Amino acid sequence: MGLASYRRTISETKRASILAAARENFLSGGYSRAAMADIARDADVSTATLYKHFASKDALFAAIVEDATTTAEIPLSTDIEGKAARDILLAIGDAYANQQFDGRMNELLRVVIAEVPTAPNLAREVYKNGVLGRYDQLIAVLNALVARGDLKPHNTGEGALHLAGMVKEFVVWPALFTPRFEKPADLAAKIEACVDAYLKIYSA
Amino acid sequence: MGLASYRRTISETKRASILAAARENFLSGGYSRAAMADIARDADVSTATLYKHFASKDALFAAIVEDATTTAEIPLSTDIEGKAARDILLAIGDAYANQQFDGRMNELLRVVIAEVPTAPNLAREVYKNGVLGRYDQLIAVLNALVARGDLKPHNTGEGALHLAGMVKEFVVWPALFTPRFEKPADLAAKIEACVDAYLKIYSA
């Protein structure tokens, strides 16, 4: 058993280093410019080993994306107990911004969008889990705030999109168009303005 | 003059057919998958002729993008005379939606975003002219409405981004993630909801 587990550990270490190298390569230059040979070199494995772990470049890319969308997901707590509506929404906005920038989700989105023609299923998956999924969580929070009487009853499904749309305008849109875009200094203020705008409409 | 004008006509015809073929190829499969040989074939010219007109693949791509961002621009009229604020904003939203879908601007944005790592200058240009430029026009309209007393005085710069962000959520965001995404049937209603949300905040 010792040998088997040793081998498994080695194997998992290699897999992890491959994923890291691949992520770096895919995110920095896009799908096409990432070369399997480079990824193998960066991961300190041979190309054959790379292919032992991932059957193809597409599969490796899918693994990167899936890895990012599943591990990076910090589920929003719908626990609103004892917190003001504004603070709750601000916290959500901040968490979102952090993930998009620190987790390099914006760069990932760019690469996924780039590959929509070639990997439509992957894009759909990302959109469903990474985008729409977040909305479900936000809607749940909004509903809870309505239920508690902080917000007027309203179409929270639509509202969530409106709020998210406003925030994205500052958080992801510019990042899509700029290489190595860093989190702007005044981002928190921008998000506050979005939340306040939302509250102006629906605050009870 | 007969010869010169004849040649110019021929040349412009070929140039146009090259641009059309290139546009189709770039938009449907992205930059990398578009092959110069295929574009030449689709445009019914030789590759050499293609290169006579456009010095490189990059240059051709830039021409496509510039062509799209300059010709497609329908300047928003800031003439608000005799029209209700809501109608004006709805008209702007509709115009925007039409351009994004009918002009295939969404597909273009996708390809431009895809090439941000390789063609950052082009992306910056598109962002400045195609995105920020539109905001300037919207801000001008909002200012006019404020001046007329339809809207409360407010930070129209920020407001324009909020309004645009909400609309984009329905108009461009899903289109980025879905190949050949068509204009949804209920889009007008979605835009109305965005405009109404905005008016709820700032209507005088």
Add this chain to the structure above:
Amino acid sequence: MGLASYRRTISETKRASILAAARENFLSGGYSRAAMADIARDADVSTATLYKHFASKDALFAAIVEDATTTAEIPLSTDIEGKAARDILLAIGDAYANQQFDGRMNELLRVVIAEVPTAPNLAREVYKNGVLGRYDQLIAVLNALVARGDLKPHNTGEGALHLAGMVKEFVVWPALFTPRFEKPADLAAKIEACVDAYLKIYSA
């Protein structure tokens, strides 16, 4: 007749400017790197006109070479009347050096040598007329000097090659290996040394 001669003049002017442009292009970068389009541009004519004058790139190259080998040839005077043997030989050496450098013959030789595999006949022609031809003239001079009693009777055919070989070592050999090689300052002294060496052997 006026029109015809006018046309002929124009045509000859164009031909000359084509030859000049071609010469420049061929000599500076070699046969392959010289592009017919560039030559036409430099000569201020269209490519079609270029082809009206010279049927092919090969033909143009041959014309350049022939032009250079025939027009540049300054026939050596075999008139030795009243001049010392040493001075005569030095004058020949100087004339040779001038032609090789000022007439850009060294560059021409390089290009011709380069094209030996593709244009062997041309190379043979150049070798016969441009190289061996000069030897005949030199031999004639040597024979005259022998006849006058300045030199001991000897195999002047072989002697001419020996003398020419020594001189070439300084005049053409380094020029073949160096782009834009200029005439060295001490060339005259080097040539003197060669002539003196020759005279040491055969002086009467």
Add this chain to the structure above:
Amino acid sequence: MGLASYRRTISETKRASILAAARENFLSGGYSRAAMADIARDADVSTATLYKHFASKDALFAAIVEDATTTAEIPLSTDIEGKAARDILLAIGDAYANQQFDGRMNELLRVVIAEVPTAPNLAREVYKNGVLGRYDQLIAVLNALVARGDLKPHNTGEGALHLAGMVKEFVVWPALFTPRFEKPADLAAKIEACVDAYLKIYSA
């Protein structure tokens, strides 16, 4: 170690066959006409393997040239002990002639000269190592002969160039201008004449 050495052997075999094929292609038709695909075919490898071994056509050409100039160099022995001056110089001349013809150095020189405009550094290298280097060796021999009293004291640096120039006239000059030029039957006699001419000047 078995695997590693096996691979090394295979790799070196392939490298050698690539070099041979490249040499043949470059020497017979010159740089431009040698196609990487043809070289790969002649070497029985794929183009990709070719590029694994040599990063570019230029690099491959440089390798050929370097290979030829380094491996072909048969250093002249300066050991003159017990041999007559004439025999020593004749032996040097013969060795030189053999190398130029049997080692196909003349063809190589032709190709290098052809590429002077495009690869000046390579040409300079060849000139320095392949041409001037040989002169240094010859000068050393001449100096030894002077020291032994066989030759009169003289400027052996200049003398070496004179002797070499005369010999080249028969050994390399015609070879440059003729494709597949073979060693002439009477070459030994020609070289003897050159050596004798030299001895006539400087023999003690």
Add this chain to the structure above:
DNA sequence: CATGAATGAGTATTCATTCAT
């Protein structure tokens, strides 16, 4: 007669993937 736009065949180079050891 002069033009310049158009051509098609050719070339160097890259890269995802496989396979013998």
Add this chain to the structure above:
DNA sequence: AATGAATGAATACTCATTCAT
């Protein structure tokens, strides 16, 4: 199980030459 050498298909770009006007 791991290696890295080998592959072949694909691609951007060039250039001598021709032809309709």
